[in-house]
Amino acid sequence: MSDHLFDRVRPILDRSVEERVAYIRAPRWIGHPVAKDSHQRLADLLARPASLRTQGLMLVGPYANGKTMIAERFAVNHLRTSPEQKVWIVQTREGAGLGHFYASMLQALRAPGGDMWSVGRKAEQLDHLLASIRPRVIIFDEFHNALRGRARDIEAIFAFLRRIGRQFDISPVLVGEVAIYDFVSATSEMASRFDLMAVPRWQYDESYLMLLDSLEAAVPLAKTSDLSDEPLARRIFSLSEGLIGEIVAIVTKASVAAIRSGTERITKAGIDELRHIPVSHRRNAALRECLL
Incomplete structure (x- = not known):
């Protein structure tokens, strides 16, 4: 009667209704081919040799298509197997400019001062943290949030990503919607620094x-x-x-x-x-x- 279930799932049938409901509602990892390929690309960034011009990755696709789960699963697996944390995830804040972007990073690195006003002080604190923590890969989830400001602010953020690669040997991973691909591909210089991993429908x-x-x-x-x-x-x-x-x-x-x-x-x-x-019908x- 339960031959259609995985072996690990069959014993759950004997539990109470509420326990089974809780099991079903729990977050579930689905190792489909795109997810596995994405993890391999991320692992390649982690294992690469030191470089003054690090390569980054774009993990791009529509909303609600599993991009964040792919990134978080990779980071968790890294923590389980590595004695040092070399992969960090930054939840990119909504809002334009370097101030919001730096605040996102300070919060992710568990540092105080994310709400201080001086952008220069935030930059100094970040440099000190990156030199101390020495991350190998930084994943910027919802990175499209950083692309809604003025052109000069967006260019400053991309300049920062180039600098942390050169100065701290960090590979940035940009996770989010198609706007990321559009902005990165707008110039040959940035396009040459980021490979694309598409997460399509x-x-x-x-x-x-x-x-x-x-x-x-x-x-x-x-x-x-x-x-x-x-x-x-x-x-x-x-x-x-x-x-x-x-x-x-x-x-x-x-x-x-x-x-x-x-x-x-x-x-x-x-x-x-x-x-x-x-999703496409909810507004109307x-x-x-x-x-x-």
Whole structure:
């Protein structure tokens, strides 16, 4: 009855409803080919020889497509296996200018002074920290937040990224939306410093169907749902618009509903009952009109 589940998942069937729901809702790593390739590219940056002109990486794709999870998973795996922390993640703050950008880095490096006004003092503190900590790779998540200011501010940020490569032997990794690719590719000088690792939307193909099979095997439902069969696979793909975050969210919600209802399987009718609105339709959703 539970042959459709991974071996590690089968024992979860014997737990209470709330325990199974908590298991389903927990963050889940999905090692799909793009994620594995991204980790290899990041590992190559970590293992590279010292250089005065370090190479960086752009991890670019649409919102809700797993880019942050890829970066965080790599950083966590590094911490588990390395005696020294050589990979740091910076959550890039919203707001224009070097001040906001430096504050993001100071916060990520767990340093006080991120809210001080002087940009010059922040720069001095950052230089001292980078010289002391000696990171090898710095991942700037949501880097597109730093690209919404004046042209001279954006150029100053890119100049900073070039300098930390030359002065501290750091490879910057820029994670975010397509605006990153546009800005980096605007000049040959910056384009030559960053390789691209694209995280595109999923296509309706064999890889997508395999993803659905993996998700089905990872959620503790007593009955087989056959997620990769038509028309269920098509329905999930249509609602998710090929975004892995949306695919996982739909399967998670449908799984929880199946447990609570006692049906123990995901069906097309169950998916429809979720009333899931695709990302591209949410701004014009009928529900929004009720809020005015």
